[in-house]
Amino acid sequence: MADAQVRGIIPPQRASYVIDAIDRGEVLRYLGYRGQAITPELDARIDTVIGTCLEECQPRGIWAVFGRADAQGGEQGQPEGVALAGARLVLPGADIARHLDGACAIALMSVTLGMASERALQRLALTNPMDQVIFDAAANALVERAADAAEAQLVAHAHAQGLYTNDRYAPGYGDLPLTVQAPLLDALDARKALGVTLTPSNMLVPSKSETAVLGLFTQPPARREGGMCGVCAMSDFCTLRSQGLFCRR
Amino acid sequence: MSDAAVSLPTTTPAGHRWTRSLRVADEHLSRVLAGEERLVFDGAMGTQLQARGLAAGETPELLCLSNPDQITEIHAAYVAAGSEAVTTNTFGANRLKLAGQASVDEIFAAAIACARAAGPRYVAADIGPTGALLEPMGTLSFDEAYELFAEQAIAAERHGADLCVIETFADLAEAKAALLAVRENTSLPAFVTMTFGEDGRTFLGTTPEIAAVTLSAAGAQVIGINCSLGPADVAPLVARMVPYARVPVMAQANAGLPELHDGVTSYSITPQEYCAAVGTMVEGGVSVVGGCCGTTPDHIAGERALLAELPAPSARAQASQPFTCASAQRLVELRPGAVGVIGERINPTGKRRLKEALRSGQLDYVLSEAIAQDEAGAQLLDVNAGLPEIDERAMMLRLVREVSAVSTCPLQVDSATPEVIEAAVRAYPGKPVINSCNGKEESLRAVVPIAKHYGCALVGLTIDEDGIPPTAEGRLAVARRIVAATDAAGIPRADVLIDCLTMAVSTDQSAGLAILDAVRLVKRELPGVRTVLGVSNISFGLPYRELLNATFLTAAFAAGLDLAIMNPLSQRFMDVVHAWRVFNGEDEHEDAYVRDYADRARRDQEAKRPALDTAKLSVALDALNALAADAGMELTTAAAPQAAPASVSPTDAAPGAQTPADRVRQAVLEGRKDPVADGVSALLDAGAESLQLIDDVLIPALDEVGKRFEAGTFFLPQLMASAEAAKAGFDVIRARGASAGVASKGRIALATVKGDIHDIGKNIVRMLLENYGYEVVDLGRDVDPQDFVDTVVEHHIELGGLSALMTTTVPAMAQTIELLHDQAPWCKVMVGGAVLNPEYAEMVGADFYAKDANESARIAGEVLGAGEQ
Known part of the structure; x- marks a missing residue:
């Protein structure tokens, strides 16, 4: 088990995150806001729903760092991709290989707002479609904050080891297929630890959940220009991008 | 474990097999199941596999085929440490997770052989969750989950397991599917454990109490907690489970959290610390122990030593049991003497709007009734879909699903058709109430077994082949027959609710006292059972019914009524309930009463003062003026209804000479519901045609909203707020029955x-x-x-x-x-x-x-x- 000697490797770490505010501007952006005049009623309603979202959701996460398995990709005829040591997970594709180029270790993470978010969305779908739309936007903003919080823990961990991290890269970006969701969740034991499951079409449930892959580096990695849009499968249709905005700060 | 004396059909109304008689391996196990002896399980399998170099995320069940010796070695270490039961390496061995890598049957065959080879007293076949989420949150249906588990259960029995351990479940519905799969397809005892978070709930919001109530009613032989947290955190959770468990309780905690030292993963809690916490749990009533993630043979040896020093478990004193029922997220518990409220409003009988909703399948109104009743203080919701012209089974299933999505109140499944009842309770995540069976032979034979098999509380109506007995004694006699049947089926008395049937006092003036006597008699002669009454019937045919209803409810509580099926939206009814809870001591120190009623006298006083709703009046007045103008009339006070006040200020009456229709239009654009509803209401009052209102006011307003959205002057929430406001207008039109021509x-x-x-x-x-x-x-x-x-x-x-x-x-x-x-x-x-x-x-x-x-x-x-x- 040579990989055990690699710096930064750590078994899955569970965490819950206390997040007591959601950026209102971000929620409005998700709602397609472009400076329209908002009535006081709508204003108050958005605040109320954001409050409900914060109250009902329990952001939690799990993250771990694995070593890189050798050989894979180096041999001729092997498909491009990155294999993890100590996990039955190969991240296929040229884009993720590029993302992890030069990384000495690989971090996996998953965060979720829990089943309470899913229940709230279903309840609102039946009772109040408008609040569902606002709740959905607020929850999107909140799950991003949860992912930030998990990433922050990882960055602190990496820092303590004298390592650097790059951006969060999610299944579905570029040519990294959604089919890696299952082995990725298994490598983290996220189904048991977080209650995050998959539909047959590899969508995460609770839907307000995320998974991501990051590289750990001995030298500060070059940051991508313009965030992840370049590799995002949704970029052609993205309503945020069409306004010159990003889904992540 | 003998089946009821009544001769039962071999299958349920829906064609599922009734539980088979249990096959218990030996006397010790049978005493364990009776709670008279303790049992030691094993510790972690996964941790041991990882220690042997198995990669994270590997399919560990396949090792039963590829490395059987290694698996047996792990089991043998646990047997040597003192495990009486070892758990097979089949946690994820379902068709879904194996995904064709091997068949379920061959994995179970190999895994049970591996376990048996280690020489344990019992081999426990492990059944874990499917890994997919069940409907309605996920996409896997209850029946699909059941089939996956049945395949595992059948394989477990075929290859010689002694029992099944269904473990690490977070979803009560999924745990129930697995339990039913074992009970309906095998003769093996089923141990069921769920996993909880630090907040004391599963990922789906179930508490230890709810799990205990539901799973022990649903026929698990042993229930408990596994995985989750370290033993010190599991101890208080399992302590919450014990009082609600009707069967032995087991606990298999984790050895804390994984830590990495020099590249080797280990767990934070030592065997000594672990066993100290297990000692607390055993003292608290846990009788089956073992370990989950991170535990090792050392932990098990410690537990074995601990138990060796303890005397045999004392039979738990069965104090008078509370009445319990539960949804996946809410427990309803009535200690003897406490009173409860069952909301009656989701029932089409005599309710035009509800009938309309069920027929059209537009359930918004039904769901709003569910929410309103819940908020008004209903503890359970009765759900009835009995309309001749609809598919009752399909509608009942939809009601159960959707009402459960908007309210956490446990449900009372109300149907006269056994097939409908069974379909609704089978997949219900919790312990529901069935409404109802009655004293007729046919009804008892059909419904009592359903209640027993699925673990439900059951309402029994005191009516039989000869109708409703007019006297209290006659009703008691029918109640006796019902309770004899539930006793024989093994349904605890606390789960039986006798309904003495309220009759209208207007048709028989002695009816009121006869019912109260019957309640008193049933409570006295059939100790342990509860009573329930649909109260409102008493006043049928008389004016000012609320007064009679409330008075009768008070008398019924005094006679011993436990649960009232009533309209919780009636303040008068709820006042009686709240007041009674002061008298019966349920409202300790009158806290709730003081909180809710201290302010009431003042509010009542204020409510008596007529508040002038000037906004509404001005709309009404404008509407009248406009109509009058249209008709070329001059409005005089004589032509107007008396309501039209002369005192509305001129500024209210004519802001910018807007017509009432203009104002409705404006309110739609601004997304303001109440002004739209009030305005439409006033226009209808003034004689406006509903069709005209829709086509000339509401729809053009929506068109304008659409244009603004198109142009980007509105964004999505504004579009929706306007749609919502317009809907409030349509709802008024519909509620007035004015939509007939539309x-x-x-x-x-x-x-x-x-x-x-x-x-x-x-x-x-x-x-x-x-x-x-x-x-x-x-x-x-x-x-x-x-x-x-x-x-x-x-x-x-x-x-x-x-x-x-x-x-x-x-x-x-x-x-x-x-x-x-x-x-x-x-x-x-x-x-x-x-x-x-x-x-x-x-x-x-x-x-x-x-x-x-x-x-x-x-x-x-x-x-x-x-x-x-």
């Missing part, structure tokens, strides 16, 4: 395609289309292509709308459209969703691309003709 503009089927669970966009479209007067058949999300086509064919629908949010689900959209073109060529299709654009829409074969909800309304107009009636 025909539907046509039917539209909507769905999010197979594989996709995003429904928000579709819900927005639905809201807008309904506003425009279309009848929307909403199939929901993750909709199978053929189901969509079948619906279109059945209702001969001319326009379908499909939504997809992921590139990966666009093929399902194409497939649905292809089937549709094939089988329902008349139906046009519009598509929408984040990943679509006009080119994609054309590629998948759609007739229209709807870039947003507004566009979908335009398309509907084009296809179905918005203007036509």
